[in-house]
Amino acid sequence: MLDSYATVADNYDIMIDWSARMAHERPFFERFFQEAQVWRVLDIGSATGHHSRMFAELGAKVIGLEPSQAMLMKARELTPGVNPHFVEGDFGHVPQLKRQFDLITVLGNTLAHVKDADELQQAVQAMHNALSPNGHLCIQVINYDCLLAVGSQWLPLISRQVDGKEYLFLREHRLQGVSAEFTMITLINNEVWQQQVERSSHLALTSDVLKLALKQAGFKKISLYGDYARKSFDPGKSSSLIVVARQ
Numbered sequence: 161m162l163d164s165y166a167t168v169a170d171n172y173d174i175m176i177d178w179s180a181r182m183a184h185e186r187p188f189f190e191r192f193f194q195e196a197q198v199w200r201v202l203d204i205g206s207a208t209g210h211h212s213r214m215f216a217e218l219g220a221k222v223i224g225l226e227p228s229q230a231m232l233m234k235a236r237e238l239t240p241g242v243n244p245h246f247v248e249g250d251f252g253h254v255p256q257l258k259r260q261f262d263l264i265t266v267l268g269n270t271l272a273h274v275k276d277a278d279e280l281q282q283a284v285q286a287m288h289n290a291l292s293p294n295g296h297l298c299i300q301v302i303n304y305d306c307l308l309a310v311g312s313q314w315l316p317l318i319s320r321q322v323d324g325k326e327y328l329f330l331r332e333h334r335l336q337g338v339s340a341e342f343t344m345i346t347l348i349n350n351e352v353w354q355q356q357v358e359r360s361s362h363l364a365l366t367s368d369v370l371k372l373a374l375k376q377a378g379f380k381k382i383s384l385y386g387d388y389a390r391k392s393f394d395p396g397k398s399s400s401l402i403v404v405a406r407q
């Protein structure tokens with residue numbers, strides 16, 4: 161399998177401030193664990209495994225599903241023991257896991273990596289089938305409703321200093337028909353400036369597109385939030401779209 165995240169994996173944990181991100185997101189997930197019995201979690205697009213390890217800390221048996229070997233290698237290096245268990249695979253591998261999960265997470269815009277509407281429907285259907293009767297699906301994507309209105313968006317510049325090197329991360333989402341082109345420019349100053357440019361095509365998962373796909377898959381209770389404090393989703397203002405769906 162072509163590893164389109166091989167280069168990104170090198171710097172992913174430098175770009176993301178995980179302690180700040182987890183402090184912000186953890187209370188949202190803690191509520192799932194308090195309100196429902198969450199024994200088994202599937203974290204799709206688990207990258208270097210930070211969410212998967214958090215779910216394991218909260219008491220669940222966790223599978224992190226990830227297609228990038230470079231990401232998987234880092235996740236396994238950072239994980240003591242066998243929980244979470246990291247498995248190589250993409251959305252198409254969900255039925256092969258042959259398990260029922262109380263919580264399935266697809267975070268950090270991972271679901272937008274589907275090629276088209278058909279692949280979206282198949283992916284969401286597979287997630288529906290893999291949930292236990294009271295299970296929850298939690299999806300987090302960027303706010304594509306807002307991108308649709310403005311056409312292109314630069315995310316705030318991220319700058320880091322690690323081991324004497326300076327890193328700058330510039331990321332742009334640009335609408336192109338029903339897709340959105342994502343460009344990430346990484347500048348690394350190691351005596352001289354080096355640059356890496358990564359481009360990928362994402363499906364623009366607006367709130368309507370997602371709700372329709374979820375309803376067609378059989379989800380009945382669908383809640384939309386604009387942030388991890390569970391503020392209602394505002395298409396014009398919210399920084400992301402967080403969807404929680406139940407059968």
Ligand SMILES: C[S@@+](CC[C@H](N)C(=O)[O-])C[C@H]1O[C@@H](n2cnc3c(N)ncnc32)[C@H](O)[C@@H]1O
Nearest residue numbers: 165205206207227228231250251267268270273
């Ligand atoms: C932007 S990262 C988000 C990672 C992590 N979930 C987070 O919230 O930080 C997107 C992840 O999705 C993975 N990915 C890409 N295509 C995928 C697919 N078809 N199925 C599952 N995961 C995919 C990538 O390898 C990458 O680890």
